[in-house]
Amino acid sequence: MRHAIIALGSNLGDRAELLRAALGDLRAAEGVEVLDASPVVVTRPVGGPEGQPDFLNAVVKIRTTLGPFEMLQLCQAIEDAHDRTHDIEWGPRTVDLDIIDFGGLSMDEPTLTLPHPRAAGRAFVLVPWAMMDPEARLGGRRVRELAQEADDLPGISPRTHPPLIDPSELPHHDGGGRVPEGLRPWLQPPAERP
Ligand SMILES: Nc1ncnc2c1ncn2[C@@H]1O[C@H](COP(=O)(O)OP(=O)(O)OP(=O)(O)O)[C@@H](O)[C@H]1O
Numbered sequence: 389m390r391h392a393i394i395a396l397g398s399n400l401g402d403r404a405e406l407l408r409a410a411l412g413d414l415r416a417a418e419g420v421e422v423l424d425a426s427p428v429v430v431t432r433p434v435g436g437p438e439g440q441p442d443f444l445n446a447v448v449k450i451r452t453t454l455g456p457f458e459m460l461q462l463c464q465a466i467e468d469a470h471d472r473t474h475d476i477e478w479g480p481r482t483v484d485l486d487i488i489d490f491g492g493l494s495m496d497e498p499t500l501t502l503p504h505p506r507a508a509g510r511a512f513v514l515v516p517w518a519m520m521d522p523e524a525r526l527g528g529r530r531v532r533e534l535a536q537e538a539d540d541l542p543g544i545s546p547r548t549h550p551p552l553i554d555p556s557e558l559p560h561h562d563g564g565g566r567v568p569e570g571l572r573p574w575l576q577p578p579a580e581r582p
């Protein structure tokens with residue numbers, strides 16, 4: 389049994405409904421228990437074509453009996469079920485599921501790198517993760533501190549969307565979802581940022 393962090397993103401179609409559906413698919417999957425879910429944050433696209441729509445991003449914490457490659461297959465099957473296409477690198481997508489951390493495993497295989505090789509520099513992953521779990525660590529560093537150093541932090545909107553799931557259905561939810569201290573000034577409207 390391993391704990392893992394899965395990042396969800398969408399910037400095409402009914403983004404909130406797609407994230408909700410993907411979370412539902414994860415919850416329904418054999419061998420997967422969703423323990424907690426972050427708030428849904430609005431984020432400016434990082435990379436990809438100019439002018440693509442803003443993303444909704446969230447992360448979830450799961451417990452699973454699956455192995456890492458089975459987990460990758462499950463993530464890809466969920467993407468496929470929601471018509472995710474792969475035509476443009478970092479282009480618009482209905483739903484994207486990335487394995488950020490898988491029980492602390494380290495690997496660099498052709499189809500799977502763990503932890504996710506770009507996650508430590510991505511505020512669109514780190515901010516919702518730190519809001520869900522202010523003490524979380526990635527590669528020995530606190531996620532909330534990594535978030536403060538991420539280049540895309542100014543692209544995270546102070547707005548959040550309604551939660552993906554009723555918190556009472558999440559075994560590990562502690563009523564969190566607060567913005568950690570060090571991130572608070574950044575998640576103000578741009579005019580009020582330091
Ligand atoms: N930790 C990981 N989580 C998900 N996919 C991974 C991981 N490591 C390697 N991959 C590989 O990355 C490939 C490309 O995935 P995808 O098209 O979703 O990339 P992306 O989400 O657009 O970009 P990025 O990888 O920068 O997040 C997948 O086919 C998968 O084999």
Ligand SMILES: Nc1nc2c(c(=O)[nH]1)N=C(CO)CN2
Binds near residue numbers: 443
């Ligand atoms: N804001 C934002 N930008 C991205 C995202 C994402 O989920 N959110 N995903 C990417 C590839 O995984 C590339 N760029």
